[in-house]
Amino acid sequence: MVHVTYVGNFLSAHGINPTYAEALAPRLASDRIKVRTASDRLHAASRLLDTIRAVLATPRRGSCLIIDLCSGPRAFPAALLTCGLAHLRRRPYILALHGGDLPTRLRTSRAQLLYMIRHAHRVVSPSAYLAHAFAGYATVEVIPNAIVVSDYPFAARAQPRPHFLYLRAFHPVYDPETALRAFAQVRAHHPEARMTMAGPDVTGLQAQCQELAASLGLSACVSFPGRLPKTAIPALGQEHDILVNSSLRDNTPVSTIEAMTMGMAIVATTVGGLPYLLRDGETALLVPPGDAESMAEAMRRLLEEPGLARRLSENARAEAERMDWSTVLPRWRELVEMAAAQAA
Incomplete structure (x- = not known):
């Protein structure tokens, strides 16, 4: 023993x-x-x-x-x-x-x-x-x-909906404000777009994000459900097509691996371990940290560039299967x- x-x-x-x-x-x-x-x-x-x-x-x-x-x-x-x-x-x-x-x-x-x-x-x-x-x-x-790959149903995002998901804690290191500002720019071109920002409020930053959403005119299209159990993640993946990871520092977030497994198209920053987990243009689109304009451009590319989201989606799933x-x-x-x- x-x-x-x-x-x-x-x-x-x-x-x-x-x-x-x-x-x-x-x-x-x-x-x-x-x-x-x-x-x-x-x-x-x-x-x-x-x-x-x-x-x-x-x-x-x-x-x-x-x-x-x-x-x-x-x-x-x-x-x-x-x-x-x-x-x-x-x-x-x-x-x-x-x-x-x-x-x-x-x-x-x-x-x-x-x-x-x-x-x-x-x-x-x-x-x-x-x-x-x-x-x-x-x-x-x-x-x-690792994750249990079979727990996360896969769907290739051939024609992604403008349904965006932020799935991290509300903490300055994850920079949720930049994700919100990028989403506001996307919504100017896609008024049907919506966003869910789910995660624990560990520093009180969620209230600031809600105030920012209101000031940007996003209160009706951005939801803040708080901390969700792991069992809720597969449903989130079915309701949203694009994951936004706006971190200023990061390593290998399980939430990103879960998104890869479900075939979500991913926009993430070029910090820490993310460029080692995700390959720009192959399994995700990577942008500089703190750059709302570049993030918004990548988010729009997924919606507007034919075939891009599907290719990233399928490649990401294949990569995630090695993490079962x-x-x-x-x-x-x-x-x-x-x-x-x-x-x-």
């Missing part, structure tokens, strides 16, 4: 968007692998204590840890402490890199970041972007974020079994 301690954010019960860890951890468990997670505690001190207890309880033999590493001001030092404790107790750990902003830690926290990387049994990332960013410091294995759990999960199971063998 392999014992895995997975240290990451497991906070969806508190109304916070589930992280990829919440999808991966239960799937890793099998008749050969036992998984313990940390932490589902909301408050920082309680989370830290829960994580320390989980690391200390990790068996000496036949075990390993998976430690999610993000760049946030709380997440980064928490991961550093966890890696240090695991190393001190000689428990092998797999370091999972997350977040489009993580490479900035090479400038601001270089020594701490390299400590975590160098003592890891393996370093993994869901994107080639982070693998490339850290190539000079470690061999990073790319294991893509049936392909990705065996790689994770092999990885943890190899790491645990080191502690045998």
